Amino acid sequence: MTLPRAYEDQLVERARTDADAFGELYDHYFGQIYRFAYSRTRDQDAAEDVTQEVFMKALRAMPRYRPSGHPFSSWLYQISANAIADHFRQRRPQASLDAAVEIVDPTRPVVERVVESAEAARVWAAIDALPKQQRTAMTLKLGEDLKLAQIGEIMGKSEGAVKLLVHRGMIGVRQRLGVSAVAGETL
């Protein structure tokens, strides 16, 4: 779903002064940004608010936007990450997240359990309960399927730092599901 880079560059340049070109960017990236916002907020209203804020901010910044050599989507994700952080700053943490990560039948391997959709949802709830930066890295990697380098651009971190966040995040998920590094072994 990535736009050809040359075409995207041309489109972004036009979008600095052309509403229609910005509309084309919106059409292309709405799905990704909304999905990312929803993944992080798990709330339709919040995802809509965040998505609207992201595109409004991007629109207002377009006249002074200068390509940095990175995909345009990286910039949108950066704005999204900030908007989501603002969203959570304005609200108390959702108590229900922890509740969702209830420990279930630890005698079965984690992988076996997550193949069921309900269990996958529990895993994602476990991701939601991770520390903020791990959560963002995990969502972008496993939810948005981005490359580590692009996640680094978005989060303002090196690729190595992102690796560490994802790695720790996965371990955190496994721990929160009540399973040790050896599948099926309870903590």
Added chain:
Amino acid sequence: MSERRDRFDAELSELFGEDPDLLQLAQVVRESPPEPVLDPRFPPILRARLMDEARTVLAPRHTFRARRAPRRLAIWGSFGVAAALAAAAAVVVALTGGTPPPGRLAVVASNVSHQRAVDPHQAITLSFNEPLNSQSEAAVVNALKIQPATQVTVTWESAETLVVTPTHPLAADTDYQVTIAKAAIQSTGGQTLASNVTIDFGTQPSSPPSPSASPAPVLEPAVMGTAASDGLAFWGPASAPGVTDASAVPATAGTAPSATASASPTGSPTPSATPASSPLASSPASSATPAPAEGAVVFPDDQMPISLSATPPAAIAVSPDGFSVALALTGANGSGEIVVEQADGSHANQVWPSGSAPGATVTALAWDGNNRIVFVTSQEIDTVNVSDEQSEQLYAFPSGGTDSGVVLAPDGEYAFLPGSDVAGQPGPTSTATPAPGTATANPTPSSTSSVAPASPAATPSATYVPSAADGWLVTLATAGGQIPSPTQLAGSSSGVVAFSGASDEVAWVDAGNEAEVATVLEAPVSDPTVITPVPGAPTEGIEQLALDAHGMTLAYGLDPGGIEVETFEGTVLGTTADVASSLAFSPDGTQLAFVAAGSLDVAEVQPGSSTSPATSVCQDADQVLTQFVDDQVSHDQAGLTALSATGAPSAAQLTPAAIDRGYVISSECAAGSATAGPTLTASARLIVDPTGTSPGQLTDETMVLSQSGGQWLVTGLSVPSLRAQGSGPHVLSVSVAPPAQGSLNPESVVTITFDADLDPSSVTSGSLWLETSGGQTIPLLAPPSYEPDTREATLTVSGAVPDGTEVVVATAISDIDGEHPAAQALYPVGS
């Protein structure tokens, strides 16, 4: 919105290759992303809102080229300029309007023909109806001519299609004509052209620099080292940049961290996590196996990085004498502590807390002299003596107050406190909060900093009306727990506040007025009621603010991204698109450090250009000038009349009909005198684009603008008759960069931009020079220079350009085809 994904992700395999269970878990999770709940009405509703907003936000601003082409727009219709731009890139335009005559060779298509907004970087293609013979393929290279003269590379994409690629980007907002002599080419079947090939097109306008200001440079930061996204940039000993919370991850790609990998400090005093892109990457230490290094690192020139701490401090400050560094750290038991060490990272000594009781977390600190540190915790503002480690409470936050939002001045003698930290204290009273702009008597700090240059905020604004008042500037007492004489900083509720390096100026963002337009305000610390709005500052999205030593230069960190560095007068010194935090000027103001994209970046900041009073005086005149030319192009008689002074020549009568485009070439501002007001003298070009039946024409007009009743109006206008665009180079714009502020050898640089590629050898002091209004030649510091890539010639003179100066472009100058201007021309130069 779900997408089918490949099961295999090489990065995950690499990351979890040593833990198959974790890898499988990651892959399964990846294949089951949460499906968002989406109201199908939302995307189109948001799109409609965005489009409404876009039509306002994306409107071109501050263009100095009034470009209206009614006839062309009629061709494009509602399709719009942008759509035409896209069409220029993607759509092949038929030239002949039908099938070429039987037996005749013809150019049947070109990607630029009749386009008026071609991208200057675009290659030109011409397609023939028949393949050309091999001799013609060679001959056409010599037979092809482009006007204005432009160096090109000619290649054949196929036997039918010719590609003409300009060596340098085409000039913006310029008419071009490509011709091929009919005798030069023949098809493989022996067919010839019925007539010469002629293709007309025009390039899109750019955003040219103001005729009286140099363009804003783009900052080009150098990467000094890695940093966490929330790292803290600072200037360490000997003015070396540094960063706290450097990355804990060594740059060893391909090796996944193990399940037990940790970012905890190693305790190694040698920082070695220098990134590959760092100029220090080739140092011996960084060539060794990188070890995790986290904490505070300083990057001296030509030396190994210095590790000041192994853990990331929450705050850091260098003593005024540069010998000591204070760090706010978190101890092993989670308590806060202040450690002082020498500038080389040695002799670390915990100076607070001195007893066994755990210290509260320290969020900010500053040196007050070389032996005393002022610091902020969640409950209070304290001080500690470095020698005897005795601490005292300076101020306790009231109930509801916290350390959040407290900003310490670098000298530790002042602080900005949010309203919640001052409420209920005996200090602030209505008498201590005079309205801004009214220079009432205000307590002077007991020990102000050393003598500073004249404050940029010395003149209060008579018109600014603050909208909110939530913050307080306080003088920190020696001890005692009360704030003596706090002063309200009107409109500082945004919390974006910064002190100058010498602690003599304070600036803040007032984001609370009704129009939701942010205003940056600056005031001398010694009298914070003398408030001056900073002209030209961004009006939204300011999240970070930094001042140089005396508040003469400001840096803004913007949301959602970007940094702008501007002088106090509003001259933009540099911009960058980095999403940055923690802006910090070097002590001499020539460099800006910040944290962005996982690194500590340092950008050179060119010294501020001093904006002459005259230029400032004429700022409004530039807008009137642009509008006037715009009205000429659109033949808006009512507009022209409104912008013309009584008794001025009739612009409606003098302006030729059927003008397609117009732009200002140059302007010059004269500040005026006791007996005469300021004036703006300008040169502008009016253009009739060529059509299929008539050649292009142009005229260079001159006008004078003066102030009448407080409004700028055109008082003088001279419009020569239209002439053929003809051959030879034309001047597109003239601008001047005034001497840099504080320069030991002040000089001005005049830049003349041409539409044609010049013969560099023709750019001499005999073809291009400056002369005064009296006709005297102004000596140049060096012979004129020419930059082919931008088609810019530059003239450098000592000091400021005198009032009344004009650039003279003589007929001796020539383009690469040897063509000369039709006549010598003069253009006023902005002062």
